[in-house]
Amino acid sequence: MLYLSAFLLVLVAFVHSILGERFILTRLFTRDNLPKLFGSDDFTKRTLRFAWHLTSVAWLGFACIVIALT
Template sequence: MLTTSVLVSAAVVLGLLMLLHSCLGERFLIVPLSTRDDLPPLLGDRSRTVGVVRFAWHITSVLGLGFAAVLVDIAAGTGIRGIVLTIGITCFACAVLPLLFTRGRHPSWVFFLIAGGLCVWVSIST
């Protein structure tokens, strides 16, 4: 029982940290960076550079939330299938970010989609 509450507490702390990471990073890093004229053009132009920085920053938060969800899975005793499903869903969420922020020009979304699909497939087929 103590272990469960400690893991859920850790998940809550991690979730709050990731929320702060995304919100404060957007406000104090990404927005000021996006106004600079001296950014190198990635994937064709400067706006895509900002898109890459934005999705890379927020993927950290999505992955941290995925870790928090895994801690909750462990605390709830969902077993390995539940943990693998959570990892798959986290990968799907990570795939969305480069699709949105670079309009699919950064290829990482393909790898996150494949990894997520494989995890979900294993979690429902075993």
């Protein structure tokens, strides 16, 4: 049962990353009113993308922890 849980966590990580990039981040980045940190909005976009995908990495870490519990 723990292997199923780990598999679902990996699935959630990939779905979170792919769907978030496709439906949330791309639409957010097309807006012209993003804050301009350090002179341009490029830093803002990279920070948001990093934070979004870091959450996906956290899901993968949880999957590893669940596998280690077996």
